[in-house]
Amino acid sequence: MTTFFLPSLFGLTCLVGIILIFNGLRGLVRRVLYVPDFKKDSRGTVRTVEGGGTRFWGMVCLAAGVLFVLVGFAGFQRVYEFQNSPAFLRYMVPAPDGYEILYSMAANGGYEIAYTYPSNAADVRQRFLDRLREEGWTIATDTPFSVVAQRGEHCLTLSFVGWSGEERRSFQAKVIVSYSTNPDS
Structure with missing residues (x-):
């Protein structure tokens, strides 16, 4: 809309x-x-x-x-x-529950937001994929460390950077979402 x-x-x-x-x-x-x-x-x-x-x-x-x-x-x-603001990215991609925003900034002709989650990367990755499908995004590329999703002229790149912490319960999954309107970028 x-x-x-x-x-x-x-x-x-x-x-x-x-x-x-x-x-x-x-x-x-x-x-x-x-x-x-x-x-x-x-x-x-x-x-x-x-x-x-x-x-x-x-x-x-x-x-x-x-x-x-x-x-x-x-x-x-x-x-x-x-x-043309990071608020639009939060509107376009409602993130799964339990996230914290590390930063949001303009980048590469679009913008990106970094989220952290208090769980392992595989779990967060699956929750993001489910949420994208619920919102009507088509998954164009799906690898263990990145996902490219498209919806019309909009293109998202999700990078699952990794996690930190010494014990599994303190792992922080980090997801960087980059947005652009050019699917070829």
Whole structure:
């Protein structure tokens, strides 16, 4: 929804605003210049009538158009900023329970988040795979240490870096998730 519907909605809002601005200006210009309308009456005779529209409705259309364009542009910008932030990655890939975020940063034209888990790497890997499948991702590449998942134009690379600790119960599985919109990267 966020990747397609909202940008389309805000783009449509801008388009409606532009149409309203055009109609408002057209109405104001016609009224100020007294541009006549030519209409046929019931007998087919062409008659000249006073310029269409009123100054008030022209100004209302103009103001509404400007408002629509501003709202559409601001909304589109907010969606763009969200899609280019680590928060979007957390939205795209809801991680399994029990994680802690080590860091999140922009990287390689996308961004990445590192998670740690208080369990072994194989268990965490399986939980991530299950969660990705639940969210509709297609697993393109699956190796013991990395997974590449795709959904439309979105591409995720999960790297299972390893774990630390001396006893099994204190192991920390570390997962780095990198996101990009180019499946070939």
